[in-house]
Amino acid sequence: MHFLGAILLTMGAAFCWLPSSVSQAPPPPPKKTIYDNLLTHLFDKYAPSAMPICKVGDKLEVSQDMLLYQLFDLDEPTQMLSVDVWVESTWQDCRLVWDPASFNNVTEFAIKSEQIWYPDLIFYESLHGNFEEGMFIYGESTARVRHDGWVKLGAQALFKAFCRVNIRQFPYDSQRCNITFSSWTKDARTFRLKRKSGETGDKKDHAFAEASNGEWEVTGFPSYNRMTxxxxxxxxxxxxxxxxxxxxxxxxxxxxxxxTYMLFPCMLLTWLAAFAFFLPTECGERIAYITTILLSLVVFLLLVAENIPRSGDAVPILGVYFCLAVCLVSVANLMVIASYNVSLKPNDFCPPEWLRRCCFRLGPLVGFLPTHHNGRAKLLEFRMNPRNPTASSNAEAVTTAAADADGDECRTEDAPLADESADDKTAKTAAAARPGNANTWRYLGIVMDRLFFGLYLVANLIGTVWILAAASAATAGESGTN
Structure with missing residues (x-):
């Protein structure tokens, strides 16, 4: 029993001594990285707010570069450019220099931008709602520091910048949008911002081939220095x-x-309007046909106005063409009304002598060759049925009456109406029964239709050639400048 008690006493003493011995053991030292001594050496007394100029009279040079990843949009009504870019600045900090052999052969390391000095760059054309987003473009990006003091700080950003759009050549236009970087507080006496050295000057520098989108093609992204x-x-x-x-x-x-969706439909509508002069006068749908085309052109003009900036500096060539097309179709509508007025004159009105002579001379020019009958020139070379089928008994009398309309007694539109006797009324009724005047008016209306068709055709052809030539010149001019 004494031996068993001695054993238990010994084990209790051992258990009581064990925790105290474990708690008194020293903790293992923390492991150090290969950068700890270097960071302590560099940032022990480093002031991030001080510009790295170590000699009096020196200037700090910062090289600026930017790479275009993707063009998102150029909104013409708001004139806002949205691009995805990589912005990068490079400079030499005289305080961040070390010997790699003394610090585990470390030649460079990465560090957060807020722990070192970096330039307070802004871009003037910023349209960011938050001022800080446009003022300090780097934010919480990461910089890479080399052993010789060179610091490279870059960040990917989505820029929304103002771009003044020149709409004079729309939709065959080319735009140039500037993104200007400068220091907010440091002038040229101590700070110099320049583009990245070693550029080849190629206009396609700084842009990926896939940067273009479905609406715009990126033809270049050059950079240059400027003093302001x-x-x-x-x-x-x-x-x-x-x-x-x-x-x-x-x-x-x-x-x-x-x-495809704006210009060609407009051209098609203007050419379709020309066929209104071939519709018969009796159908009564010529004015409705022209008016429908006119309304369609106005709708297309509204679509153009919605897709361009509301600017009073210039009018795009597409808008000019649409306005010319609207005016041209409106004039065609007036021509159709004039032709209606002539073609549907009643029988008791004689055509004026000057109008008869003009149409007689212009008839051959528009496809109506004069013929001769009994030694007298006839205005009509074709046989026309009278508008009133009971006015004549045969078609030969109709043609003869049309040819001899010079001898018919009738009155003009401005002749006063006199008191008529019974014999005069009988004679007038007999003259009105003859369809010669009505057919003469119809012939004059047809000649006017053909003449108006020729004028409209020439004007429309000039407008079409002008818009196509302007498009070709705008495209060739941009190719020459690039």
Whole structure:
């Protein structure tokens, strides 16, 4: 029993001693990365707000570059450009220099941008609702630092910029949108912003081939340096020069959509309006036909107005063509009304002598050759049935009456109506029974229709050739500048 008690006492003492011995053991030292000593060496007394100029009189040079990933949209009514880009700045920080051999052969490392100094760049054309998004473009991006002090800071961003759209050549237009970078507070005395060195000058630099979208083709994205003087402070005479880097996005519109769904239907409607002059006068649908085409053109004109900026500086060539088409069809409507007025004159009105002579001379020009009958020239070379089938007993009398209309007694539109006796009324009734005057008016109306058709055809052809030539010139001009 004494031996068993000694064993239990020994085991209890051992258990009591074990926790105290474990708690008194020193913790293992934390492991260090290969960057710890380097970061401590570089950022022990580093001030991120101080610009890295280590010598008096030196200037800090920052190289700016931008790569276009994707063109999202160029909204003409709001003149807003939306692009997906990669923005990158490169400079040398004299405080971030080390010997790789002394720090585990580390030649570069990555670090958050807020832990180092970086340029306060903005782009002037920003349309961001939040001012900070347009002012500090890098935000929480990551920078790469090399052992010789060179820092490269880049970020992918969606820019919404203002782009003034020139609509004069719409839809065969080309646009140029600038994205201008500059420092917000540092002028040219201590800070110089320049485009990335080593550029080849190719106009397609900084843009991927897939950057174009369905409406616009990217023809170039060059950059250039610029010096601008702007005010500092409240007083207007306090000015300073600031360095800027301008990236110019060059776009050319793909006009197939507008040409197929807007221009060609308009051309088709204007050419269809020409056939109104071939409709018979008796059908009574010529004015309705022209008016329907006119309303269709007005609808197309409204579609054009909705897709272009509301600008008073210029009128697009497509809008000019639509306005000309509307005016042309409106004039054609007036021509049809004039032809109606002539063709449907009653029998008791004689055509004026000057109108008869004009139509007699213009008849051969529009396809009506004069013939001769009994030594006298006839206006009609074809046989026409009278509008009133009871007015004549045979067609030969109709043609003869039309040919000898010069000898018929009738009155003009402005002749006063005198008191008529019974014999005069009988004579007038007999003269009205002859269809010569009615057929003469119809002949004059047909000649006017043919003449109006020729004039409309020439005017429409000139307008069509003009719009096609303007489109070709705009396309060739843009190809020459690129």
């Amino acid at each position: 003087a702007r005010n500092i402070g409240v007083l207007e005479n306090e000015t300073a020069e600031y360095t800027e880097v301008v990236f110019q996005l060059r776009l050319r519109r793909k006009y197939l959509f507008h040409q």
